Each structure stands twice: as C-alpha cells, then as structure tokens.
Amino acid sequence: MSRDASEAVLDVRGLRTAHVGPVDFRLLPGEICKLSGPSGAGKTLLLRALADLDPNQGTVLLDGEDRDRITPTEWRRQVAYLPAEPLWWEERVGLHLDARAGDDMLRLLGFEAGVRDWEVERLSSGERQRLALVRLLENRPRVLLLDEPTANLDPANTRKVERLVRDYVSENGAAALWVSHDPLQRQRVGGRSLVIDATGLHEEAA
Amino acid sequence: MNVIALSPLDLTVAAALVVALAALTARIGMGLSRSLLIAGTRTVIQLLLIGLVLRTLFDHAQLYWVALLSLVMLAVAGHEVMARQGRRFTGWWGYGIGTSSMFVSAFAVTVLALTTMIGPAPWWEPQYAIPLLGMLLGNTMTGIALGLDRLTQTAWQQRRVIEARLMMGHSWGMSISAIRRDAARSGLMPIINAMAAAGIVSLPGMMTGQILAGTPPMEAVKYQILVMFLITAGTGFGTLGAVWLGSKRLFDERQRLRLDRLKAGKK
Numbered sequence: 001m002s003r004d005a006s007e008a009v010l011d012v013r014g015l016r017t018a019h020v021g022p023v024d025f026r027l028l029p030g031e032i033c034k035l036s037g038p039s040g041a042g043k044t045l046l047l048r049a050l051a052d053l054d055p056n057q058g059t060v061l062l063d064g065e066d067r068d069r070i071t072p073t074e075w076r077r078q079v080a081y082l083p084a085e086p087l088w089w090e091e092r093v094g095l096h097l098d099a100r101a102g103d104d105m106l107r108l109l110g111f112e113a114g115v116r117d118w119e120v121e122r123l124s125s126g127e128r129q130r131l132a133l134v135r136l137l138e139n140r141p142r143v144l145l146l147d148e149p150t151a152n153l154d155p156a157n158t159r160k161v162e163r164l165v166r167d168y169v170s171e172n173g174a175a176a177l178w179v180s181h182d183p184l185q186r187q188r189v190g191g192r193s194l195v196i197d198a199t200g201l202h203e204e205a206a
Numbered sequence: 207m208n209v210i211a212l213s214p215l216d217l218t219v220a221a222a223l224v225v226a227l228a229a230l231t232a233r234i235g236m237g238l239s240r241s242l243l244i245a246g247t248r249t250v251i252q253l254l255l256i257g258l259v260l261r262t263l264f265d266h267a268q269l270y271w272v273a274l275l276s277l278v279m280l281a282v283a284g285h286e287v288m289a290r291q292g293r294r295f296t297g298w299w300g301y302g303i304g305t306s307s308m309f310v311s312a313f314a315v316t317v318l319a320l321t322t323m324i325g326p327a328p329w330w331e332p333q334y335a336i337p338l339l340g341m342l343l344g345n346t347m348t349g350i351a352l353g354l355d356r357l358t359q360t361a362w363q364q365r366r367v368i369e370a371r372l373m374m375g376h377s378w379g380m381s382i383s384a385i386r387r388d389a390a391r392s393g394l395m396p397i398i399n400a401m402a403a404a405g406i407v408s409l410p411g412m413m414t415g416q417i418l419a420g421t422p423p424m425e426a427v428k429y430q431i432l433v434m435f436l437i438t439a440g441t442g443f444g445t446l447g448a449v450w451l452g453s454k455r456l457f458d459e460r461q462r463l464r465l466d467r468l469k470a471g472k473k
Contacts, residue, residue, distance in 0.1 A: 052460055053373070053462055072461040077374075082373075136374070
C-alpha cells in the first residue's frame with residue numbers, strides 16, 4: 001500500500017445505502033474532517049456504511065486498495081468506528097484491551113494501568129467512552145470514524161480526547177471523520193467540515 | 207406378554223383430568239385452558255390416526271411406505287420448529303434450517319441404530335423404525351426449536367453487543383460465540399436433565415410403557431438406555447447444526463449482522 005501524502009487514506013466514490021447517498025469524498029493523511037448535519041440526516045448511517053456494518057454499494061478505497069479486496073474483519077480494524085455509546089461484552093476492562101499496548105494512551109486520557117481490573121458495570125458513561133477510544137486505537141486503524149466521541153465528557157476530558165486523536169492522526173498519517181455538534185469543538189479540531197442533509201453531503205465553506 | 211386392555215371409559219377418565227385442569231386455569235385466569243383443550247384434542251386425534259396408520263403399515267410392510275411416513279413426520283416436525291420461533295428466519299430458511307438439521311441428525315442416528323444396534327430384518331422394519339424415528343424426531347424437534355429460539359431472540363436483544371465486537375474487527379463467529387453457546391446449551395438442557403433424573407426422579411415414558419405392556423424390566427431398561435443415548439446424540443448433533451446454520455445466516459458475506467433476515471413469529 002502506498003503512503004504517498006497526496007493519496008487519500010480513504011477515497012469514497014458513489015457510496016450509497018438504503019437511506020444515505022450517493023456520497024463522494026476523500027480523507028487525506030493527517031486530516032481530521034468534521035461531519036455535522038441535522039438529526040436524522042444520516043451521519044451515523046454514513047459512518048456505519050463506511051465501517052461496512054450495513055449493506056451498501058459504491059467504491060471505497062483504503063490507501064488505494066479496494067474494500068472488496070480486504071477482509072471485513074481487517075477492514076473494520078483499519079476503518080474503525082466508535083459509536084456514541086460504545087458497548088462492552090466482557091466483565092472487566094482489561095479483557096477488552098491488549099495486555100501490552102495502550103498504557104500510554106490510558107495515561108493520556110487520565111487512567112492508571114489498574115483500570116484494566118475495573119469492572120465494566122461500574123464505569124461511568126464518560127469512562128466507557130474514553131476507554132472505548134483506547135480499545136479502538138490499539139488496532140492501529142488508518143481511519144477513525146468518531147460519532148460524537150466526547151458527548152459524555154467534561155471539558156477537561158474532552159480536551160484530552162481531542163489531543164489524543166490529533167496526535168494519533170498526525171503521527172500515523174491516519175485520518176478521522178469526526179461527528180460533532182459543538183461549535184467550539186469544531187473550531188478547536190479545525191480542518192475541513194462536511195455537512196450531510198436531505199440534499200446530500202457537501203463541504204462547508206470555511 | 208399380558209397387556210391389560212384399556213376401555214374407552216379408562217381414557218375418558220384420564221381426559222376428564224385434563225378438562226378439570228383446563229377449567230381450573232380458566233377460573234384463575236391463567237389463559238391456558240384453550241391451549242390445553244386444543245392440545246389434548248390434537249393428542250387424541252393424532253395418536254388415533256397414527257395408530258391406524260401404523261396398523262396398516264405393519265400389515266403392508268414396504269420400504270417406500272416407511273420412507274413416505276418418515277418424510278411426513280419430518281415435514282410436520284419442521285413446521286413445528288418454525289412455529290415455535292419468536293423470531294423466525296425469512297423465506298425458505300425459516301423452515302429449512304430446522305428441517306435439514308433434523309433430517310441429518312435424527313435420520314442418521316435412527317438408521318445407525320437400526321442397522322448396527324437393534325438389527326431387525328429388514329432393517330427398516332416399521333415396528334422398530336417408526337417408533338424410534340418418532341422418539342428421535344420429537345426430542346430433536348424440541349432441542350432445535352429451543353436452541354434456535356434462544357439464538358434469534360438473544361441475537362435480537364444483544365445486537366448492539368454483537369456489532370460492538372464486529373466493529374473491533376472480530377469475526378462473525380467470535381462476535382456471536384457466547385450467544386451460540388447459550389443457545390446450544392438451552393437446546394440440550396432438557397435431554398441432559400432427563401438423563402440425570404432417569405430412574406431416580408422419573409421413570410422414562412418409553413420404559414414405563416414397555417413395562418406396562420409386559421416387557422421384563424431389565425429388557426425395558428436396556429431399551430430405554432439405548433433410546434436415551436440415541437435421543438441425546440440426535441438432539442445434540444441436530445441442535446448444534448441448527449444453531450450453527452442459524453448463526454451463520456444472521457451474517458452476510460461481508461460479516462454484517464443481518465437481523466432483517468428475521469421476522470416476528472406468531473409465538
């Protein structure tokens with residue numbers, strides 16, 4: 001796979017589902033692109049289609065390679081979707097995380113290594129959201145699809161998540177599509193803004 | 207063997223007990239009386255009919271008649287499995303998963319038992335083949351119906367957990383493994399319980415029937431052990447097969463969870 005800076009990390013051409021599209025857009029290496037739109041416009045459905053969780057048509061290239069040539073499990077590791085309310089399936093946090101990796105990210109988000117022994121049931125919604133981001137980043141994805149990843153966080157933790165995502169994307173030449181309704185956050189994150197509404201997906205004028 | 211013949215009056219007294227139970231459930235508002243009476247009536251009609259069919263079949267023992275009756279029993283059992291689903295698969299799959307699993311497991315175990323263990327001549331002798339297949343189908347049907355129902359209901363309830371695992375790059379099999387285990391367990395539990403309780407808590411029905419019909423107790427016990435093992439194998443293989451097929455059908459070729467392949471049943 002080529003990692004040429006001029007080549008899109010994610011290249012979406014004519015992607016459509018039963019409810020969304022067709023949409024065309026590209027995410028470049030190191031780019032965080034914001035996505036907004038009214039409720040019900042299809043932001044979550046678009047992210048789900050990109051993660052190949054719902055039936056869809058169209059061409060999607062990851063680092064120039066067609067999605068059809070990548071196994072679905074590998075695709076979802078590489079094009080990683082973080083829903084607004086991430087779920088857990090094991091009893092303890094550590095059973096969802098890689099035993100070796102992730103300690104730096106945990107510290108950056110304000111957790112100690114002992115968090116691995118915590119019971120999932122006792123996590124607050126904010127803790128669940130931050131830990132789910134670590135869980136996702138451990139797969140070293142090329143694209144992050146973030147559906148309101150700071151919706152349950154206080155301002156201090158919101159800043160930590162923003163910094164972690166920015167650092168990850170720039171250090172790894174990855175890209176992120178970030179759904180946010182907070183105008184201040186959208187300013188802080190910077191970069192291009194895409195808007196999805198009843199007429200389709202458009203780039204918002206700067 | 208001395209069989210004490212039952213008169214219509216004997217059966218009427220037994221039926222009166224079921225009617226009394228239905229009256230009681232109606233009185234306390236449990237809403238089961240109608241089901242009890244319909245099921246009781248079905249029992250009488252179905253068993254009388256099968257009695258007539260078996261008598262005719264025993265008088266005219268031909269392989270094609272045995273095969274035809276077996277297929278009819280399979281078709282009815284397949285329909286029962288489908289009817290017991292709270293959420294059933296759409297299209298042919300709703301009928302096909304349970305029926306094909308029963309066909310493979312119950313038929314294979316019956317043929318194996320007839321050809322290698324019981325050994326009547328010919329091996330499809332209806333007096334042995336039909337009751338044995340009936341017991342196997344009846345139990346396999348229950349196991350598969352329970353297993354599939356648990357699988358689809360739990361997958362529906364836990365769809366977000368399944369998808370959370372898919373999002374992490376887990377395969378479809380890993381994502382539904384816990385639900386599949388639970389479904390298989392629920393299908394196998396009745397027969398495991400029956401084996402554990404056999405002879406201590408309960409005297410199994412077939413053995414009781416044989417003893418009532420005059421068979422020496424030790425012969426009846428040997429038959430019962432054989433039948434219980436056969437039922438366990440048939441139910442186990444059938445349930446595992448149906449649960450695996452069902453769970454596979456819940457995902458498409460891109461390993462997406464496809465709950466649109468289920469529709470609400472009549473249960």
